[in-house]
Amino acid sequence: MGITERKEREREQRYQAIIDAGEKVFFTKGYESSTMDDVAVEAELSKGTLYLYFTSKDELHFAIMERGMKLLMGLMEKRLHISSNGIETLRELGLALVEFSNLHPNYFNALIFFQGRDVELQKLQEAKVKDFLANRNSLTVLNETLKRGMADGSIRTDIPIAELSTTLWAQMMGILVMYSAKQAVFKLHHVGREQLVNSHLMLLSDALKPSHMEGANHE
Amino acid sequence: MGITERKEREREQRYQAIIDAGEKVFFTKGYESSTMDDVAVEAELSKGTLYLYFTSKDELHFAIMERGMKLLMGLMEKRLHISSNGIETLRELGLALVEFSNLHPNYFNALIFFQGRDVELQKLQEAKVKDFLANRNSLTVLNETLKRGMADGSIRTDIPIAELSTTLWAQMMGILVMYSAKQAVFKLHHVGREQLVNSHLMLLSDALKPSHMEGANHE
DNA sequence: CTAGAAAATGACCGTTAGTCATTTTGATGA
C-alpha cells in the first residue's frame, strides 16, 4: 500500500509550501524585518510546525536561496554552449547573471544577500553546506569554462586555474554584494548596477587575454 | 574658568573609553555575539550610560570602523608619493590594504564586515554617513590616483573615471568581503587571501593598461 | 549648605527566535 509514499509526498508538499510562504514574506518585508510568526501566518501553520521542517530561520532562507541558485544555473546552462570559444562563453556566463538579476530580482537579492553573510557556512549543518558546494554550481561552471578557454588558447594560462576561478567568482559576486550593500556610495557617484557590471566585464576581457595577444574587441 | 572645557575633555575621554571597551569585546567575541551589556561591563559603566554616548550598537561599531579607516588612510598616504606613476601608485594602494590587513587584522575585519552590511548607510543618522563619505577616504584617494594615471598615460582612459574608480573599489572590497564571508569555499579550493589578492592585482595590472600598450611587466 | 542641573544608573519593556508539554489527527486492528 502507498500510504508511506503518500505521507512522504505530503511532507514534501508542505515543505515546499513553507518555502513559498517564506518567499512571499521575505521578498515583501525583507529578511531582517520578517518574523517566523509572519511566515507561519502566511503558511497557515503554527510556528512550531515550521520548526519541524526547518531548524532555523536561516535554514529557510537557505532553501529559498537554493531555489534561486537552480534558476541561475538553468540560465547558465542554456548559454553554456552558445560559443565553443572559452573567453566568449565566460562572457555569456556573466550575461546570464545579468539576465538572472533582471528576470528574478528577488531571488537575485536573496542570493547576493546570502553570499555576503558569513552565517550559514558556519551555523548551518555541515552536511547541507557540503552538499551544496559539492553539487554543480556557478563556481564549478566557471572552472570548466576557464579550462576550456585555456585549452583553446583564448585565456591566459599563467594564473593557476583554482586561483583564477575563485578570483573571478569573488570579483563578480563581490561587486554585486558591494552594490547591494552600499547603494548610497554608487548613487553618489552616479553609477548604476548595469554600469558597474559593464565596466567590470570590460576590464576582464582585457585582463584575461594571453599576454601580447593583439586586437582586443571589448565592447 | 575652564570647567566647560574640562567637562568636554572628560566627555571625549569617556567616549573614547567606550570605544576601547567596544573594541575589546567585539574583537574578542565577534560583533553578533557581543551584547551591549558585555560592553558596559568592560567599560565599567551601566548600559544606560552607553546610550548617552551612542544611539545604537551599530553606531558604536561605526566608531570602531572609523578608527580602522583612519589607520588605513595613514598607510595609504604614506605610499601615495612613492611613485609619480599613476598605475604604480595604484598598486601601492593595493599593497597598503594588504599591509593594513596584516598590521591590524581586527580593524581590517571590522572594516570588511561593515562594508558588507547594508545596515548603517540606511539606519545610521544621515549626517554621520554623509560626513564620512564627504571626508577623504579610500575611494577618494583611488579616484585621485586614477586621474593621475590617466594624465600620465599609464592608465586607460576609455572608461569614465567615476565608473572606473567605483568599479575598482567594489572589486577590491568585494573580494575581501567574499573571502571573509565564504572562507569555506576558498579553503576547499586551497586559495588563501594572499593568493586571492595577488591574482586580482595581476589581472588588474593588465586590464588597466591603455589598449595596445606593449611590454607588460606585471609582477 | 542648598538648589538645581548634568550625568549615571539599572529595572524594565518589547520583540522575536526557538522549545516543549499538550492536543489533534488519522491509520490500524479487533
Added chain:
DNA sequence: TCATCAAAATGACTAACGGTCATTTTCTAG
C-alpha cells in the same frame, strides 16, 4: 464502530538582547 497509539501540529512559554526612562548620584554655583 471503537480503542489504541504514533506521528503531526499546536501555541503558550522561555531566554536573550537592544533600547528606554523614572529615579538616584554627582557636581557646580551662589
